[in-house]
Amino acid sequence: MKLRKVSAASATVFALALTATACGGDNSTGGDSGSGGGKTxxxxxxxxxxxxxxxxxxxxxxxxxxxxxxxxxxxxxxxxxxxxxxxxxxxxxxxxxxxxxxxxxxxxxxxxxxxxxxxxxxxxxxxHQDVLVRSDDNKIKSPKDLNNAKLCSVTGSTSAQNVKDKLAPKAQLQPYPTYSACLPGLQNGAVDALTTDDSILAGYAAQSQFKGKFKLGGFKLTNxxxxxxxxxxxxxxxxxxxxxxxxxxxxxxxxxxxxxxxxxxxxxxxxxxxxxxxx
CATH class of the missing domain: 3.40.190.10 (Periplasmic binding protein-like II)
Structure with missing residues (x-):
């Protein structure tokens, strides 16, 4: 009788363990399966x-x-x-x-x-790599027009240096910590242009505080x-x-x-x- 009670208890523990294991699967992400089976x-x-x-x-x-x-x-x-x-x-x-x-x-x-x-x-x-200029700018119409222009150079980015090395050797690189920091400088004339991917430039220019103040050059410098x-x-x-x-x-x-x-x-x-x- 005692043996049967122990066996029944063991079976109960085993069943609970199986249930806990099954429930535990919900805590993982979908991983490589792509099935969406996990919670997040x-x-x-x-x-x-x-x-x-x-x-x-x-x-x-x-x-x-x-x-x-x-x-x-x-x-x-x-x-x-x-x-x-x-x-x-x-x-x-x-x-x-x-x-x-x-x-x-x-x-x-x-x-x-x-x-x-x-x-x-x-x-x-x-x-594409492109440039962002002020909306009233009529001087920068092609990459060569960046010669002698003040070009925003962001720490850690190679975009401005590539322009200077390959397209406009007389460009004056102006160092800024971030692209966001370049925008007020571009707006007030401290720099003439900012360069990186056109999608990124468009995202910055689309902010409500800058709407209508900048335009893309459309140069398509890279893919x-x-x-x-x-x-x-x-x-x-x-x-x-x-x-x-x-x-x-x-x-x-x-x-x-x-x-x-x-x-x-x-x-x-x-x-x-x-x-x-x-x-």
């Missing part, structure tokens, strides 16, 4: 790029945020199931390799060097193929590519471009085809 999915974005990826008092906003939210929904996650993490440029490959995030949408240009470390879905936007980064070998790549194709097909992609970058009169390229990387 972790996505890396920029927190400081207006129009693309920005953390605001109201939440997260920008084109990359809209793309990531759409993709996550196609993977089976609602907006409130997304955990946003800041993905600084220098940290992106490490975050993916360590599994800190499931994917990254953060003005992440696809390059051969990066493809050795991570995989990319997309591209989902073709941007920047923005992709969504995933861990090397991740099954998510194929699922994200399908989601991006759906976003273009149903018009949500263009709506996101117009909403976030349109106020700066951004002339976007057509949505790129998956795998079509412009050199």
């Amino acid at each position: 999915i972790t996505v890396g974005i920029k927190f400081d790029q207006p129009g693309l990826g920005q953390k605001t008092p109201q939440g997260y906003a920008g084109f990359d945020v809209d793309v990531a939210t759409y993709v996550a929904k196609k993977l089976g996650y609602n907006a409130d199931q997304i955990e946003w993490k800041e993905a600084k440029s220098a940290d992106r490959e490490t975050m993916l390799q360590r599994g800190d995030v499931d994917f990254i949408a953060a003005t992440y240009s696809i390059t051969p060097e990066r493809q050795e470390k991570v995989d990319f879905a997309g591209p989902y936007l073709l941007a 920047e193929n923005y992709g969504i980064g995933v861990k090397k070998g991740s099954d998510l790549k194929a699922d994200i590519n399908k989601a991006l194709e759906a976003m273009v097909a149903d018009g949500a992609w263009q709506k996101a471009v117009d909403k976030n970058l349109g106020p700066a009169d951004y002339k976007n390229e057509p949505a790129p085809k998956i795998g079509d990387i412009k050199s």
Whole structure:
């Protein structure tokens, strides 16, 4: 009799353990399955790029945020199931390799060097290095007009130096800590132009306090193929590519471009085809 009681108790413990194990599965992210079976999915974005990826008092906003939210929904996650993490440029490959995030949408240009470390879905936007000037500027009409111009140079960025080295050797580089810091200088004439990706420039120029004060040069100095980064070998790549194709097909992609970058009169390229990387 005593033996039977012990066996019954053991069976009860075993059943409870099985139940606890089954319930515990809900605490993980979707991982590489893309099934949306977990409670959350972790996505890396920029927190400081207006129009693309920005953390605001109201939440997260920008084109990359809209793309990531759409993709996550196609993977089976609602907006409130997304955990946003800041993905600084220098940290992106490490975050993916360590599994800190499931994917990254953060003005992440696809390059051969990066493809050795991570995989990319997309591209989902073709941007170009360009310049931002004051809206009433009539002197800077081509890259050569940047000779003798005061060009904002941001610490850690190579965009301005590339212009000086390859296009306008007489450009006067003016050092600033961030792109945001360049804008008041551009507005008051301390600098004549700011250069980086046209999508990033459009995002800054689209801010309400700067609306109508700046314009893009439209120079298309480089091709920047923005992709969504995933861990090397991740099954998510194929699922994200399908989601991006759906976003273009149903018009949500263009709506996101117009909403976030349109106020700066951004002339976007057509949505790129998956795998079509412009050199």
